[in-house]
Amino acid sequence: MSTYNRNKWVTIPNILSCIRLLLVPLFVLTYLKSTEPIHYYYAALLLLISGLTDLLDGWIARKYQQISEVGKLLDPLADKITQAAIIFCLLTRYEWMWSIILLFVAKELFMGICNLVLLRRGTKLDGAKWYGKLSTAVFYICMFFLIAFPTIATSQASLLISITAFFLSLSFILYGKIFIQMYQATKR
Incomplete structure (x- = not known):
């Protein structure tokens, strides 16, 4: 006990x-x-x-x-x-945030499911990778500007949302690659 x-x-x-x-x-x-x-x-x-x-x-x-x-x-x-x-x-406030929602939900669901599958196989991803940390930092910086400056021009808001979406996508792809490699290694 x-x-x-x-x-x-x-x-x-x-x-x-x-x-x-x-x-x-x-x-x-x-x-x-x-x-x-x-x-x-x-x-x-x-x-x-x-x-x-x-x-x-x-x-x-x-x-x-x-x-x-x-x-x-x-x-x-x-x-x-x-x-x-x-x-x-x-x-x-910003209708293009739906793209961030889709990426965020897809990435987090994917990572959650992959972590569960790997845990059942006796392994896990140990800690965040540099690209996950970079994506998070970019997210917070861009979102901070959107929050602090509500009268920002639409073009600038769209740019900040696009930058965030790019780094979320990059992180999603690179984590996906790691999870696939880890999954294949547990099959051997």
């Missing part, structure tokens, strides 16, 4: 991930109720705080050996919930 060990999951990185999860409804409410530019700045500030806690939790976890199984679940969960909230909020 396993015993409960609070120290294994109550770590600074895990607390930061929980804070990120708590920031999601606050961000959504702030963004959706925004009517003046200052309100959008508040929403962007919440997103910036969320991004900083994301950077900090990973750095602290690695530097102080506070990597935990709970953290391996919480961190990506907080990332995906935050990203989904951003996408759906921005869909209320």
